[in-house]
Amino acid sequence: MSTPRIGLRCDAGPRRGVGHLVRCLALGEEFLARGAAVELFGTVERVGWAAAQLTARGIPLHPGPDTPHGLVEAARTHRLDAMVLDSYDLDPAGAGALRAAGVTTLAIVDGDTRGQDADLYLDQNFGAETGTAGGRLLAGTRYALLRDSVIAARPPAPRVATAVGRPRVLAFFGGTDAVGAAPVLTRVLLGTGHPMELTVVVGRPEIEAELEEVTPGRGQTLRPVPPTDGLPALIGAADLVVSAAGTSTWELCCLGAPSALVCVVDNQRESYRRVVAHGLAAGLGELPELAAAGVTGRTARAAAARTLRGLLTSPRRRAALSARGWATVDGQGRARVADAILSRTGVLNR
Secondary structure, eight states: OOOOEEEEEOOBBTTTBSHHHHHHHHHHHHHHHTTOEEEEESOBOSOHHHHHHHHHHTOOEEOOOOSHHHHHHHHHHTTOSEEEEOOSSSOTHHHHHHHHTTOEEEEEOBSBOTTOOOSEEEEOSTTOOSSOGGGTEEESGGGOOOOHHHHHHOOSSOOOOOOOSSOEEEEEOSSSOTTOHHHHHHHHHHHTOOOEEEEEEOOSHHHHHHHTTOOOOTTEEEEEEOOOTTHHHHHHHOSEEEEESSTHHHHHHHTTOOEEEEEOSGGGHHHHHHHHHTTSSEEEEEHHHHTOOHHHHHHHHHHHHHHHHHHHHOHHHHHHHHHHHHHHOOSOHHHHHHHHHHHHHTOOOO
């Protein structure tokens, strides 16, 4: 049986964030575990943590072709059986060009396929439609892509209701916090006045500088930490997690973490609304309103603080979120996606 050769096309950077890279890495780990050769094509700039993830896994990094012709040439040069495309910026014609060249193509999307003609589409968002794309769509959290470290940390059961006087709270907003959510939500959290041990993952030096200006209240502590491979352990130790409504949502669900989410960019809005409506996480609103000046900002922050105060004081509410999230994401999504890709290539190796 031949060794499958898989390409991952995505980018990461301070303003782009690392969400695309993280989910591609999760799928890459699955293929590596099956003995496949995995290579990444793209830019990973000024994000040392992200580059270290590739090095640790032995995944080579190559320049990312941006044109359909460039993608086909890269696939031929590296003798790829399949290419995973995870980008909002690439020319949509790239998927069709790869297919025409005989390369099985998976396009990871968030609702909008952008006109790509791929063999398979993956939309891992909760409630994604299943009746479209001619049976080529892998839809919903059943296909959520999670890294080894998350799957290994998944508890055997969701949290139980446990009263704590000084809850441990973790706040993180992606590998770079590209939109600067941490200072805003840190102030809202501390503004609840509730005692807490707050740990905030700091993605950039500018964020750390802002947090240095924040003073915790009575019974509150604030601990900034850099991006870390130990995030699943931090999540597991927290009584409440506050995060952006991006790819980390599925990690939080898999780990059964009681969570409150913030919609930080437009393409998160639909998934955010579905997740909150179904009780998988609490909703704190949208970042532009939370960060706004005047009445709009004060109203949004006050509403978010009420939600957070309710979670901090209610073990039952936190346990209910944990149970629904844990039951929704089982950690086996990447195996299902890899099976689908390999069955299309005809190189099924498991």
